[in-house]
Amino acid sequence: MLSVAINSANPAEIGTALLVVALPENPTLAGIAALDNASQGALTRMIEMKDFRGSRDESLHLTGFAKGPRRLLLIGMGLVTDRRAAFKRAATLAARTAQRLGVGEMAWYSGQITPEETESITIGLIAGAWEYADLKSQLPEAERKKPLEQATILTSNTDDSRRGLASGKAIGDGQSLARRLAMMPGNLCTPELLAQTAADIARLYGMGITVLGRREMEAEKMGSFLAVAQGTPQDPKLIVLEYKGGKPAGKPVVLVGKGLCFDSGGISIKPAQSMEYMKFDMCGAAAVLGTFETLGQMKLDVNVVGVIGATTNMPSGTAMNPGDVIRSHLGKSIEVINTDAEGRLVLVDLLSYIRRYDPEVVIDAATLTGACVIALGHSATGVFSNDEALIAEVLSAGKRAGEPGWPLPMWDEYKELIKSDVADVKNSGGRPAGAVTAALFLREFVQGYPWVHLDIAGTAYSETDLVTIPKGPTGVPTGTFIEFVRGRAR
Numbered sequence: 001m002l003s004v005a006i007n008s009a010n011p012a013e014i015g016t017a018l019l020v021v022a023l024p025e026n027p028t029l030a031g032i033a034a035l036d037n038a039s040q041g042a043l044t045r046m047i048e049m050k051d052f053r054g055s056r057d058e059s060l061h062l063t064g065f066a067k068g069p070r071r072l073l074l075i076g077m078g079l080v081t082d083r084r085a086a087f088k089r090a091a092t093l094a095a096r097t098a099q100r101l102g103v104g105e106m107a108w109y110s111g112q113i114t115p116e117e118t119e120s121i122t123i124g125l126i127a128g129a130w131e132y133a134d135l136k137s138q139l140p141e142a143e144r145k146k147p148l149e150q151a152t153i154l155t156s157n158t159d160d161s162r163r164g165l166a167s168g169k170a171i172g173d174g175q176s177l178a179r180r181l182a183m184m185p186g187n188l189c190t191p192e193l194l195a196q197t198a199a200d201i202a203r204l205y206g207m208g209i210t211v212l213g214r215r216e217m218e219a220e221k222m223g224s225f226l227a228v229a230q231g232t233p234q235d236p237k238l239i240v241l242e243y244k245g246g247k248p249a250g251k252p253v254v255l256v257g258k259g260l261c262f263d264s265g266g267i268s269i270k271p272a273q274s275m276e277y278m279k280f281d282m283c284g285a286a287a288v289l290g291t292f293e294t295l296g297q298m299k300l301d302v303n304v305v306g307v308i309g310a311t312t313n314m315p316s317g318t319a320m321n322p323g324d325v326i327r328s329h330l331g332k333s334i335e336v337i338n339t340d341a342e343g344r345l346v347l348v349d350l351l352s353y354i355r356r357y358d359p360e361v362v363i364d365a366a367t368l369t370g371a372c373v374i375a376l377g378h379s380a381t382g383v384f385s386n387d388e389a390l391i392a393e394v395l396s397a398g399k400r401a402g403e404p405g406w407p408l409p410m411w412d413e414y415k416e417l418i419k420s421d422v423a424d425v426k427n428s429g430g431r432p433a434g435a436v437t438a439a440l441f442l443r444e445f446v447q448g449y450p451w452v453h454l455d456i457a458g459t460a461y462s463e464t465d466l467v468t469i470p471k472g473p474t475g476v477p478t479g480t481f482i483e484f485v486r487g488r489a490r
């Protein structure tokens with residue numbers, strides 16, 4: 001785990017294995033003259049010869065200083081319009097490079113920075129250092145790289161920056177937890193493990209926790225969630241975390257996460273190709289847990305309830321079948337057309353169960369539809385809502401977090417597609433507008449609160465290596481949840 005500190009040392013004199021300096025497009029020597037001197041004018045020459053132009057994600061790495069840093073890494077930020085976003089991206093790249101070099105420790109310098117910018121840099125450093133190596137055997141000593149354990153942000157403004165450092169660490173740790181849980185294989189990241197993780201967070205930070213298993217859910221008549229869970233011998237878990245930082249009587253923000261620890265499709269089984277990615281079908285739940293880790297550290301003045309529906313979707317002799325009709329917690333009947341449309345079956349019982357918490361607003365996050373990936377690709381989360389003002393607030397939180405969302409419609413016209421011959425509603429409207437009909441299905445079970453649904457199927461994980469994020473989980477929408485909750489804090 002990376003620990004980040006602040007120090008007012010002179011970057012040209014600090015004894016570090018790797019000093020990273022982030023520079024905008026067409027850089028000047030302003031602020032780095034001392035480093036230029038220490039490199040006997042190498043920086044001036046590199047900039048003059050245009051070996052380094054400062055374009056976004058460009059990097060150049062120098063050695064050979066007489067004293068001070070052993071290596072200098074310049075990172076380009078391109079034309080900077082949003083300093084926080086640019087610093088976060090560059091810091092992520094910097095820590096990723098430090099991991100690759102195996103230096104173990106690094107320093108960051110980017111001139112005068114505000115506490116908010118310190119927060120963004122800290123988040124970026126933690127994100128870049130993130131890796132999941134728990135299940136790999138250790139290499140022999142000689143081939144082993146030192147994991148990045150320490151990063152120091154150099155700034156003269158140390159007192160004010162400490163605030164940004166603390167909140168950046170809280171957010172970075174929340175996102176790292178979400179990514180870690182997502183990356184864990186389904187045989188380790190079980191509903192039981194998610195419940196255990198929630199219990200650990202609750203104990204560490206003094207939060208409330210409730211966990212319902214199959215028996216308790218039967219008593220609650222959660223026929224829809226249980227229909228999904230009836231195909232697996234593992235005990236399904238409905239997990240509730242309660243953070244009470246706001247007024248005692250203040251209505252909570254309720255965050256709901258889909259927690260399918262593995263989605264095989266059930267009897268409507270998925271093709272084998274890429275099925276391994278369905279361990280990521282709990283990224284919504286992971287983001288809820290990550291947000292509570294952050295809340296525990298940040299102590300925001302707001303009440304938040306987190307609710308997770310955790311199980312696996314398996315074919316078996318006890319599994320639900322296409323054509324089955326089940327009864328949801330709300331009382332509505334559902335015809336199961338496709339057992340692979342299981343996320344919505346789990347979510348609707350959560351959406352009616354949470355009414356007992358008297359929600360101020362509800363945001364759910366789910367890797368819900370392949371159709372959302374077709375609609376928006378991997379660059380935007382699909383955002384649906386029954387409330388105009390709330391959707392704007394969530395989109396703005398996503399923007400601040402660097403996790404863009406894009407609104408999709410929920411017009412009544414589309415409801416035709418989920419009408420059932422035998423029940424109140426059916427769980428699949430087929431391929432047209434698949435992300436929309438999934439959201440409309442959820443809306444049938446939303447009663448009495450403003451609600452936003454985030455379809456993160458395309459954004460919660462990446463099937464390819466990206467510049468800042470390796471193949472695997474992105475942490476989305478943990479940042480969006482945190483920024484939203486922060487915006488609601490007193």
Ligand code: BES
Nearest residue numbers: 338340341343367368369370371428457
């Ligand atoms: N977990 C999947 C959605 C998914 C697909 C997430 C690809 C990430 C990447 C979900 O449970 C699912 O299988 N949805 C079906 C719904 C259909 C049967 C109506 C889908 O999208 O194909």
Ligand code: MN
Nearest residue numbers: 263340341342
């Ligand atoms: Mn499915």
Ligand code: ZN
Nearest residue numbers: 260263281343
């Ligand atoms: Zn699923």
